[in-house]
Amino acid sequence: MNIAQHHTSDRHMMDSAFDSSFVSIPASLAFLEKDPLYETEKPYRLGYDSENVPATNLIRQFVHGIQMQDLRGFAHELTFERNGIAVLETGITMRYKEFNDSKLVIGRYCNEIGQILLDYMKAKTVQVFDYNVSQSHRTQRVSLTETAED
Numbered sequence: 753m754n755i756a757q758h759h760t761s762d763r764h765m766m767d768s769a770f771d772s773s774f775v776s777i778p779a780s781l782a783f784l785e786k787d788p789l790y791e792t793e794k795p796y797r798l799g800y801d802s803e804n805v806p807a808t809n810l811i812r813q814f815v816h817g818i819q820m821q822d823l824r825g826f827a828h829e830l831t832f833e834r835n836g837i838a839v840l841e842t843g844i845t846m847r848y849k850e851f852n853d854s855k856l857v858i859g860r861y862c863n864e865i866g867q868i869l870l871d872y873m874k875a876k877t878v879q880v881f882d883y884n885v886s887q888s889h890r891t892q893r894v895s896l897t898e899t900a901e902d
Contacts, residue, residue, distance in 0.1 A: 776819040785811040797881055832872075842868055851885045 784795060789809060797808040823830070827839035844864050850856055862880040870878045 776821045778816075779818050779820045780814060780816045781818055782812040782814050785813045787811050797879075838872070840868055840872055857883060857885075 784790075789811070793809060795810050797810055798805065801807070823839055830837050830839060832838040842864065844861060846856075846861060851861075862883060866878045866880045869875070
């Protein structure tokens with residue numbers, strides 16, 4: 753299983769890395785806005801209600817019409833530093849039907865993804881906010897803060 757990361761400031765570099773002979777599909781993605789607020793306050797999203805603190809300070813920028821291409825064949829050439837995207841091997845083994853169990857996905861999959869990103873980015877902390885389960889007939893988006901309260 754692969755995971756991909758995207759960094760907005762290097763978006764223009766991605767275009768030169770992709771082979772236009774592959775079929776692409778348009779997608780819409782949300783990115784964290786560059787905002788002066790984040791110079792003094794880390795982006796956050798609370799997993800609980802608070803009377804004193806807003807639930808989030810995330811300011812997102814939605815970009816529509818981004819062309820997504822199949823990475824098979826050249827994924828190993830992409831680096832986060834050069835292309836703004838990296839494909840990492842996870843080694844996570846979950847059966848397809850196990851992704852219907854949100855507690856299992858959060859407890860195993862999201863925790864392992866967080867650890868992989870922590871190691872790759874050499875970060876102090878990583879927060880996985882939500883995940884998508886795609887099926888041929890529907891996509892289910894799950895917020896970890898919503899499912900944690902179930």
